[in-house]
Amino acid sequence: MLLIKSLTKYFSKNTPHQVLALHNFNLKVKKGDFITIIGSNGAGKSTLLNLIAGTLLPDYGEIRLDGEMITYQPEYKRAYWIGRVFQNPLLGTAPYMSIEENLALSLKREKRGLRKGINQEMREYFRQRLSELGLGLEKDLNKKAGLLSGGERQAMTMLMATMFKPKVLLLDEHTAALDPESSKKILKITEELVEERKNDLITLMVTHNMKQALEVGNRTIMMDRGQNIFDIQGEERNKIDVNFLLQQFSKLRNQEYIEDRLVLD
Numbered sequence: 001m002l003l004i005k006s007l008t009k010y011f012s013k014n015t016p017h018q019v020l021a022l023h024n025f026n027l028k029v030k031k032g033d034f035i036t037i038i039g040s041n042g043a044g045k046s047t048l049l050n051l052i053a054g055t056l057l058p059d060y061g062e063i064r065l066d067g068e069m070i071t072y073q074p075e076y077k078r079a080y081w082i083g084r085v086f087q088n089p090l091l092g093t094a095p096y097m098s099i100e101e102n103l104a105l106s107l108k109r110e111k112r113g114l115r116k117g118i119n120q121e122m123r124e125y126f127r128q129r130l131s132e133l134g135l136g137l138e139k140d141l142n143k144k145a146g147l148l149s150g151g152e153r154q155a156m157t158m159l160m161a162t163m164f165k166p167k168v169l170l171l172d173e174h175t176a177a178l179d180p181e182s183s184k185k186i187l188k189i190t191e192e193l194v195e196e197r198k199n200d201l202i203t204l205m206v207t208h209n210m211k212q213a214l215e216v217g218n219r220t221i222m223m224d225r226g227q228n229i230f231d232i233q234g235e236e237r238n239k240i241d242v243n244f245l246l247q248q249f250s251k252l253r254n255q256e257y258i259e260d261r262l263v264l265d
């Protein structure tokens with residue numbers, strides 16, 4: 001269980017540029033939940049994920065995972081149980097390292113620093129896992145990650161973010177920088193990798209695509225001005241569509257839902 005209570009985060013506190021990025025944010029997530037998060041620009045989505053990962057520390061509030069208070073636990077410690085994939089495909093893999101070296105690095109997280117070279121057994125495992133992605137990456141384990149396409153790198157990052165069996169998976173618009181075809185593939189891979197561990201993984205996925213938000217996962221929350229303003233799951237969620245979400249936003253906030261990408265799309 002991931003429990004977030006009254007989480008509050010300011011940027012540039014006590015200056016004229018003060019921003020209240022997260023405001024008394026509450027969320028209770030049970031194991032196996034796959035939550036999609038939507039919300040306009042600046043709603044606080046990335047800030048929330050950064051606070052869970054420990055990249056940022058809150059001003060107020062608490063985060064508990066399986067009963068353990070982790071609100072101020074350093075980021076490197078949380079890396080043992082958090083897998084992350086960002087929007088930028090360049091961030092997830094080390095470009096000058098080979099595919100197998102990248103994957104081995106990820107496995108080390110599970111083994112907590114075990115320093116062992118890459119052996120034949122590991123290679124076989126990598127080949128098998130890569131072939132499941134369906135992109136042919138298993139054919140050359142020595143290829144440098146920097147030579148892969150954005151979609152291929154993001155697929156590898158997805159694998160690396162789940163292979164060490166984290167408790168929490170954080171995805172921040174991880175398909176947004178890809179072409180539509182690759183984006184679809186990565187989403188499919190995401191669903192498969194999450195499904196594999198569905199009973200003991202918590203997944204939070206930020207997306208700007210409202211349709212996608214309702215199709216993937218089992219629960220959707222809408223954020224606005226640092227708060228969780230709408231939370232829907234189960235049967236109720238199956239019944240709604242994008243229009244309903246937009247109407248819900250207007251009703252709750254008494255204004256239209258405005259977002260760069262909605263306008264641009």
Ligand SMILES: Nc1ncnc2c1ncn2[C@@H]1O[C@H](COP(=O)(O)OP(=O)(O)OP(=O)(O)O)[C@@H](O)[C@H]1O
Nearest residue numbers: 011012019021039040041042043044045046047048
């Ligand atoms: N490092 C920072 N310094 C100052 N302000 C920040 C910083 N990071 C975020 N903010 C501000 O905090 C608010 C929330 O930002 P956040 O990045 O969490 O939004 P978001 O929901 O992820 O938006 P987007 O959809 O554009 O990615 C915004 O007003 C943003 O400008």
Ligand SMILES: [Mg+2]
Nearest residue numbers: 045046047172
């Ligand atoms: Mg963001």
